[in-house]
Amino acid sequence: MGSKRHWRIFINLAVVISLLCPLVLPSCAESTSTSPEIDTKQQHDKRMAWWREARFGMFIHWGLYAVPAGEWKGTTNHAEWILTTAQIPVKEYEKFCPQFNPVKFNANEWVRIAKEAGMKYIVITSKHHDGFCLWDSKLTDYDVIDATPFKRDILRELTGECKKQGIRMCFYHSIMDWHHPDYLPRRDWEKRSSEGADFSRYVAYMKGQVTEIIEQYDPGVLWFDGEWENTWDADLGDDLYAYVRSLKPDIIVNNRVSKGRAGMAGTYDPKKFSGDFGTPEQEIPATGLGYDWETCMTINNHWGYNKHDDNWKPTEDLIHKLVDIASKGGNFLLNVGPTAEGLIPRPSVERLQQMGDWLKVNGESIYGTTASPFRKLQWGRCTQKQLANGDTRLYLHVLDWPTNGKLELSGLDNKLLKAFLLARGEHSSLRTTRKGNDLIIDVPSQAPDPMVSVVALDIKGKPIVIEAPEIVADSDTFVDKVQVAIKSDVSF
C-alpha cells in the first residue's frame, strides 16, 4: 500500500491546516447508473457491455437538408436546421423531396468507411427535426420511398451492410418534428396554423414509427433528441423509454429521451431521469461522470452537409479527443454529413482513415478500456484494462513526448511487471527506474508515432495511486492570512 512513500510538504504560511488524508476516490469508470425502476445494476451492466467495449462510433446526419447543402438565398451558415435557421415554410421545404436523389449512395462503402476508421457502431438519423424519414414508414408519405425519386430504403440497406460487416446499427430519432401537423409548438415565425393540432396524437405517431424501426431494423441504440421543447416532459420521457425497452429489452437509449439533460454538457442524474447514458455535445467533460456518457462531435462545424464549411479538425486533434474521452470512461460519436449525391465528404473520409490507421496499431488502448486511475497527468492521458490474471495493463497516451527520453509517472504504488511501447509489442521492453514517488520510463527521444504514442505498463493487481496533496483554499485573495486545507487522495 501507499504508506511506504510519504509526500513531504513545506508550507511557509501562517496557516491553519486541516489534513484530510487519505480520501478514497471511486473510479470514474464505475457506473452507478440504473435507469429508474427497470434494471438491476447487473442487468444494466450486461446491456451496456457492447457499447462500453466499443468506445468509438460514427454519427451520420443525412436528409433533405443535404440538398441546399447549407446555403439559402445567399446565406451560407445552415445545415440540418435550415428549415428553421433560414425560416423556410414547410410547403417550400418539401420541394427538396424531388431533388433528393443520392444515386452515389453505397451502403457497403459507408459501412466500410466506418469500419476502416475503427468505429464499432453507426448512429444515423432515421428522422431529424425536419420530420423527413429515411425508411419506408407506413405512417407517413414524408419519407424517402414515397416522396423522393430515389425510392430506396436507406435504413434497410445500411442495416443489411452493418450486419454483414459486423457493425452495430443505431438510430437517432428526433422527438421535435417541424413537419407533422400535430406536433407542437410551431416555430414562432411560422404561418402554419396549429388549429386542431393534438400533441398526444403526435406522440402516438412517433411511438408507431419507433415501433417500425425497432421491429424492422433491430437497432442497438435509440438516440433521441429535440426533447427541450415545452410540450415534452419527464413523464412522456419515462413512458417512451419504458415503451422502447418493452419492444426490445436490451436496447440502449440516450438521456435525451427525457428532461434530465443539462444543456450541451449533456450530464444528468441517472437515478432521477430515464436514459442510459449522458450526451455531451461538441465538448468533453473535464473528468469522468460516474455513469456512462458519449461525446458527440462534428469533424468540421456542422452536423448536416454544408458545402462552405472547410473548418476540418486535424486528425491528430481527433485522435487526442478520442484518447481524452476514453481516459475519462466515455464514448466518442464522431459525425459525418453526406452530400445530396450520397457521398461522405472526402476530408472526413481521409481523417477517418488516418484514425483507423492509428487504431489498428493502438486500438487495444481504447476498446474495452476503463477510465484513468490518475487525477491528472502532465504529459497526457491513461486508460486501463484488467488482465485475465487480475493484474492491470495501463496505457499511457503520451500527448506531449519527453524529448529527454524520460517519461515520469508519479504516485503509482504497484509492483511493475513490464513496460513497452504498444506499437512495438510486448517484447520491446523499456527500462524503468524508481526515484522517490516517481517511476521513470526510458523512452526514445523522439515520439515513435506522430499522432500519439502509447506506452503500456503491466502492474501487479489493481492500480494503487497516491495523488500529490493539493492545497485548497476557499478564497484566492491572500493578504496576510488565509485558511487552507491539504487534500490527499489515494485511489484503488
Ligand code: GLC
Ligand atoms: C443538436 C441539434 C441537432 C444535432 C444534435 C446532435 O441537438 O439540434 O441538429 O442533431 O445536436 O447532437
